[in-house]
Amino acid sequence: MPDLAASQPLDSPEARALHADLAGAQTLLRGLVLVRAVAVGARTLQRASDATGITRSTCHRLLQALTQAGYLRHQAGEYFLGPTLMEMGFRAVEQSPVTALARPILQQLVDVQHDTVHLGIRDGGAVLYLDKISGSRGVEMRSRVGQRMPLSRTGVGKALLLDSGPDWDTQYDIDHEGTVTGQAREDFLRRMRTYAEAGVAWDLEENEIGIRCVAAPVRDASGAITAAISMSATSPYMPTARMRSLSTVMRATADRISRALGHQVDRDGLEEQDPCGTRTRGAAARRLAE
Numbered sequence: 001m002p003d004l005a006a007s008q009p010l011d012s013p014e015a016r017a018l019h020a021d022l023a024g025a026q027t028l029l030r031g032l033v034l035v036r037a038v039a040v041g042a043r044t045l046q047r048a049s050d051a052t053g054i055t056r057s058t059c060h061r062l063l064q065a066l067t068q069a070g071y072l073r074h075q076a077g078e079y080f081l082g083p084t085l086m087e088m089g090f091r092a093v094e095q096s097p098v099t100a101l102a103r104p105i106l107q108q109l110v111d112v113q114h115d116t117v118h119l120g121i122r123d124g125g126a127v128l129y130l131d132k133i134s135g136s137r138g139v140e141m142r143s144r145v146g147q148r149m150p151l152s153r154t155g156v157g158k159a160l161l162l163d164s165g166p167d168w169d170t171q172y173d174i175d176h177e178g179t180v181t182g183q184a185r186e187d188f189l190r191r192m193r194t195y196a197e198a199g200v201a202w203d204l205e206e207n208e209i210g211i212r213c214v215a216a217p218v219r220d221a222s223g224a225i226t227a228a229i230s231m232s233a234t235s236p237y238m239p240t241a242r243m244r245s246l247s248t249v250m251r252a253t254a255d256r257i258s259r260a261l262g263h264q265v266d267r268d269g270l271e272e273q274d275p276c277g278t279r280t281r282g283a284a285a286r287r288l289a290e
Contacts, residue, residue: 030054031062035071035085043078089146098218098227099130101260106133106229109253113246115233116141118213120156121226123148125174127157130227139234141211149207150175155215158192158201159228162217168192200247201228205235212238214246216254221262229254 033052042051049059063079066072070084099119106117110133119131126148134140143149151157152168152175161168172188195201203213215230231246232238255265 027062030058031066031071034059034062035066035081038072038079039081043080045079048079098257098261102218102227102229102257103131103133105253105256105260106131109231109249110135113231113249115231115237118143118156118230118232120154120160120228120230122151122157122160125151125171127151127154127160127228129156135233137233137237141232142208143232152176152188153203153207155201155203155207155213155230155232156228158195158203159215159217159230160225161192162196162199162201163225165192165196198247199251202243202247203230203232210234212243214238214243214250216247216250218254218261219258219263219265223263226261227257229257 030052034048034054037048037051042048045056045060045063048054048063049056052059054062063072063074067074067079067082070082072085073080073082098121102119106119110117113135114137115135116139117133117135118129120127120129122128127150129143129145129147129149132143132145149157151161152172161171164171168189169185172185176184191202199216201215203211203215205212211232212235213230213232215228217225218227218229220226229250231250259265
């Protein structure tokens with residue numbers, strides 16, 4: 001690629017404009033890096049400078065500008081994400097086609113089943129929750145919209161991984177760093193093979209003690225998994241028998257959302273199922289709790 005700046009005289013208007021554009025772009029990128037650093041915990045000037053490699057003076061100037069614009073908030077010597085980012089985040093969720101299409105379907109599911117549902121997507125090596133509708137049983141879970149959680153430890157995450165068999169062991173090792181044993185990994189892989197065959201995934205209190213969930217993948221028009229949904233409840237409301245029956249319900253609900261996204265759901269061998277249904281299918285469904 002030719003060096004555009006070098007092709008112009010250094011004192012020409014074109015060269016000055018180009019260098020100004022490059023400097024502006026660099027400042028913008030540094031600001032975005034700082035926002036990300038604050039988001040993951042670098043909340044003081046020194047920690048933000050250390051985390052980003054930006055000099056302390058430049059870091060201070062950028063943090064002040066971001067605070068004035070509302071992207072950050074400064075309180076008691078620490079920086080936090082600001083109201084502008086919160087507003088943009090909510091708008092981003094609202095503008096996501098899968099969120100908008102899934103919301104009424106998930107609300108119907110909650111109205112019938114009375115338990116909490118989540119909608120999430122894969123964001124790098126984590127689950128990003130796009131939506132959460134709380135159930136009516138009075139139990140509040142720690143999950144929240146905008147939160148990221150490990151893929152291999154959550155129902156939604158495992159549902160997102162169902163088509164990614166070659167990545168299962170690596171993702172498990174990443175999510176369980178320092179605690180991995182060969183037997184535990186093999187047990188996880190065995191369960192994932194069963195989940196992939198059944199078209200659903202379970203969380204048996206792996207992410208949060210006392211909370212179980214059943215999850216299913218949502219596919220786009222190409223057939224790729226683009227999101228996943230889950231229903232969660234405390235263990236007394238999620239015995240194995242109910243988890244099996246909800247597996248059919250969650251598959252059917254995910255299929256409805258997938259069809260809304262343009263996916264032609266293959267119904268061969270599957271039963272049509274409304275959110276009130278309790279039927280299960282096949283050997284894979286019967287092996288889910290093994």
